[in-house]
Amino acid sequence: MTTLIILTILMIFGAIVALESKDILSGIISLGIIGFALTINFLLLKAPDLAIVQIIIETLTLIILIAAVLKTTREETVEKFGTQKVLLWAIGIIFIIVFVYSSVRIFNHLPEFGEQSLRMAKVYIDQGLTLTGAGNLVAAVILDFRGYDTLGEATVLFTSVVGVMAVLRKVGRKRS
Amino acid sequence: MRGMTLIVKQITNLMVPSILLLGIYVVLHGHLTPGGGFAGGVLIAGCFTLLILAYGSENIKSEAKKMQASLTESIGIFLFWFITIIGLLNGTYFFYNIIAKTNPGEPFKLFSAGIIPLCNIAIGIEVGAALFSIFITLAILKVGERL
Amino acid sequence: MIVFILAIILFSIGLYGILVKRNLIKMIIGLVIMEYAINLMLALVGFRKGGIAPIITPEISETATFVDPLPQAIVLTAIVIGLGTTALLVSFAVRIHEKYDTFDVRKIRKLRG
Numbered sequence: 001m002t003t004l005i006i007l008t009i010l011m012i013f014g015a016i017v018a019l020e021s022k023d024i025l026s027g028i029i030s031l032g033i034i035g036f037a038l039t040i041n042f043l044l045l046k047a048p049d050l051a052i053v054q055i056i057i058e059t060l061t062l063i064i065l066i067a068a069v070l071k072t073t074r075e076e077t078v079e080k081f082g083t084q085k086v087l088l089w090a091i092g093i094i095f096i097i098v099f100v101y102s103s104v105r106i107f108n109h110l111p112e113f114g115e116q117s118l119r120m121a122k123v124y125i126d127q128g129l130t131l132t133g134a135g136n137l138v139a140a141v142i143l144d145f146r147g148y149d150t151l152g153e154a155t156v157l158f159t160s161v162v163g164v165m166a167v168l169r170k171v172g173r174k175r176s
Numbered sequence: 177m178r179g180m181t182l183i184v185k186q187i188t189n190l191m192v193p194s195i196l197l198l199g200i201y202v203v204l205h206g207h208l209t210p211g212g213g214f215a216g217g218v219l220i221a222g223c224f225t226l227l228i229l230a231y232g233s234e235n236i237k238s239e240a241k242k243m244q245a246s247l248t249e250s251i252g253i254f255l256f257w258f259i260t261i262i263g264l265l266n267g268t269y270f271f272y273n274i275i276a277k278t279n280p281g282e283p284f285k286l287f288s289a290g291i292i293p294l295c296n297i298a299i300g301i302e303v304g305a306a307l308f309s310i311f312i313t314l315a316i317l318k319v320g321e322r323l
Numbered sequence: 324m325i326v327f328i329l330a331i332i333l334f335s336i337g338l339y340g341i342l343v344k345r346n347l348i349k350m351i352i353g354l355v356i357m358e359y360a361i362n363l364m365l366a367l368v369g370f371r372k373g374g375i376a377p378i379i380t381p382e383i384s385e386t387a388t389f390v391d392p393l394p395q396a397i398v399l400t401a402i403v404i405g406l407g408t409t410a411l412l413v414s415f416a417v418r419i420h421e422k423y424d425t426f427d428v429r430k431i432r433k434l435r436g
Binding site: 001004005008009011012015016018019024027028031034035038041042045046047048049050053054057060061064065068069071072073076088089091092095096099100103104107110112113114115116118120121124125128129135136137138141142146149150153156157159160161163164167168 | 324325326327328329330331332333335336337338339340342343344346348349351352353355356359362363366367368369370371372374375376377378379380389390391392393395396397398399400402403404405406407408409410411413414415416417418420421426
């Protein structure tokens with residue numbers, strides 16, 4: 001469990017570096033640190049399906065962001081220290097303090113970390129093998145017990161790819 | 177986009193068959209081992225992305241590859257929606273696991289769990305082609321080009 | 324309990340990135356950090372101490388405790404949809420830079436044809 005805490009603190013440091021760096025490209029590369037630490041966290045939480053999906057999708061996110069940055073520009077925008085910036089900072093910090101305080105109050109009602117009562121998943125664990133015949137319980141959940149979510153997700157992925165191909169095509173008119 | 181050096185090309189030659197085989201294995205055994213449709217699909221997409229990154233996109237016909245990827249993705253999503261109405265055509269509900277009820281295999285074998293391996297194959301094809309077409313659309317983009 | 328609070332701090336760092344930063348790419352990085360924090364939070368809720376991965380194999384005894392499979396199914400969907408959202412945002416950012424020649428959101432105000 002201490003490895004989990006140390007890796008999450010590493011993710012927080014990586015996030016601060018990614019947002020505050022002056023060069024956009026180094027910010028994107030430190031986004032990769034967060035993704036790899038998250039993969040090891042998923043393995044420590046006994047979720048191998050999530051680790052396989054997370055490591056490759058994180059690499060593909062890095063590739064997409066680097067391709068976009070190298071085609072346009074690499075510099076950070078220059079900001080002057082004016083009154084608008086101080087106001088934005090103050091609003092941001094106040095909102096974040098209120099958010100963290102109220103979520104700490106809410107966490108006292110959740111069960112302790114590691115003492116999950118499995119109230120919703122009892123039927124899935126006890127009768128998953130006999131009702132569906134699949135050994136992988138996560139596959140049985142996403143394709144047999146909650147199949148509509150997977151149907152919606154496949155359609156949303158298809159729609160986003162149609163959107164990307166429509167935005168990034170050649171514009172203009174052929175002159176013949 | 178230009179390709180990479182000779183060492184990268186040789187290592188890619190050695191590794192691409194193994195990665196593709198691993199991806200197909202993870203898709204087909206989705207109901208027995210960790211993985212499934214999404215994990216195997218992104219592995220297949222990663223394999224094709226590695227090929228384009230190592231050899232460069234100047235020597236391939238990019239527009240034809242983009243059309244082929246889009247066609248494969250459309251076939252994948254159409255196959256998934258077709259599997260959901262198999263139950264409706266045979267007298268039961270929408271998205272019903274009808275194969276597990278009429279001829280169930282033995283558990284822990286490859287032919288078991290009804291409709292789940294077929295759905296895994298359709299999702300693997302669709303996710304792999306979708307992520308590859310996102311990559312190749314961004315890789316062959318020339319900013320500021322007019323038709 | 325400490326791990327929950329650390330995940331919420333990571334989420335609020337991503338939120339700071341969207342609220343305060345002025346570069347479009349930094350806003351996209353903030354959104355990606357928020358998605359990672361939420362996926363970590365969901366996977367933390369379903370953990371059981373001493374549990375094993377939720378896969379049934381022939382050599383597992385009948386009284387083993389499993390980790391909760393329901394949050395893992397939800398996170399699997401969320402990871403893939405996050406990539407689709409990021410790809411669409413990045414394509415919009417590339418087109419905006421082509422028209423306005425900057426990523427600064429204070430200067431992208433005029434509607435040009």
